[in-house]
Amino acid sequence: MTHVAVVGAGIVGVTTAYSLLRSGYAVTLVDPEEPGSARAASFGNGGWLSPSLVIPSAMPGLWKMIPGMLLDPRGPLTVDIRRLPRLMPWLTRFIWNGATEERVRPTSRALSRLVGSCPDRHRQIASEIGASHLIEPSGLLFLYRSRQAYAREALPWALRRELGARWIELDEGPLREVEPGTPDIYGFGALVEGGHCVDPGKFVAALGRFLVANGVVHRRGRALGFSFDGDRLTGIETEGGNIACDKAVVSAGAWSGTLAAALGDRVPLEAERGHHIVIPGPAPALRNRLLLTDRKITVRRVGDATKITGQVDFSGLEKPANPLRFQVLRDLAADAFPILGSAGSREMATWMGRRPSLPDGLPVIGRSTRSPDVVHAFGHGHVGFASAPETARLVTGIITGTARESDIAAYSPRRFR
Ligand SMILES: Cc1cc2nc3c(=O)[nH]c(=O)nc-3n(C[C@H](O)[C@H](O)[C@H](O)COP(=O)(O)OP(=O)(O)OC[C@H]3O[C@@H](n4cnc5c(N)ncnc54)[C@H](O)[C@@H]3O)c2cc1C
Structure with a gap:
């Protein structure tokens, strides 16, 4: 039986291991952490699953907003100034890629291929691993100050529509019927269809347990490199020794850069750090999960507490989380929901994760x-x-030799040369 080692047990690694297992491969997962660990970006993300996730972060006009964002201590974007010289080529490329509609459109199409069927794919996996309670059909309510503010984002909404996302537009009255907890400053909403994973870390952990119960081996330790006989892979070198294998998958999230470089693929991978906080105690009465478009944060109820997600911070892969980012998240949310402002002395749970970008x-x-x-x-x-599930399907297709070049060309490791 062909033996595949999957490096990294975040959502991409575990869904890939699941897909390979179902296709008849012997699979070893290599990760120093347990699946579902808080070190992975997959632990504390927003869990939003929707065909609407086709808009890249860089869009036309972004370059004009970046200086203001960087100068605003409560802005959504932070850069460690000492890293700026290293980061400049990445940022320049990032802005260039989103500078025109012609550049953005193919990116959105390529993203749509990956996310188009995501709520169903997650539901199907969840049902098979006994974790259906972790995936719920719920929309995301984008809140705008006014219909005019919504109209200013014409391109993203047009792309979402073209690529199969659905939503309903809500003017003042209907908005307050759908979400009575909407703060007064918002006068327009777009309720976008999709689903949510209520606890992404628990989902990854449940899938990890399912894999191990079905014959996948988890080897704890960091992958350090690869061994070859000519072009043929013979194994993975790890902290715990060599693991013999026939094929391997590099799915170590934001940590994948060095492994890829050792394989001849220098890719400009950055850790785009994001954050969440959970504020216990008195919480705004919300029926929906909200995206406050002016503050670029999401807000939702989790039991008796409120969870707030957001912020992009380019401070490097290994630097510890900056407590200021958590404070900013809290202040932004408290501006919209004063009830959260009284949380000053309350203990809030915090988390920082690294988006591999x-x-x-x-x-x-x-x-x-x-x-x-x-x-x-x-x-x-x-x-x-x-x-992740569609990525896993593509990776399995590449390994079995059935993937069509036209389906994977947009994601080529060699496109940065
Ligand atoms: C605040 C925030 C909100 C987000 N919201 C959403 C959302 O709503 N919807 C959405 O789709 N996405 C969202 N994302 C993005 C999403 O979380 C990530 O894209 C995704 O989790 C990346 O998964 P991954 O498996 O590639 O990496 P990770 O989850 O980071 O996993 C990488 C794994 O590799 C392991 N590893 C590292 N180095 C090695 C090594 N040398 N050897 C072996 N193992 C190694 C790590 O221990 C880790 O377990 C969000 C991200 C953040 C930060």
């Missing part, structure tokens, strides 16, 4: 340059949770 907004999925036996599957940025 490439400057063109697409992941890397494809055979490595060093050997066709090693396949890359990383760099999913803001949409990795939603796009």
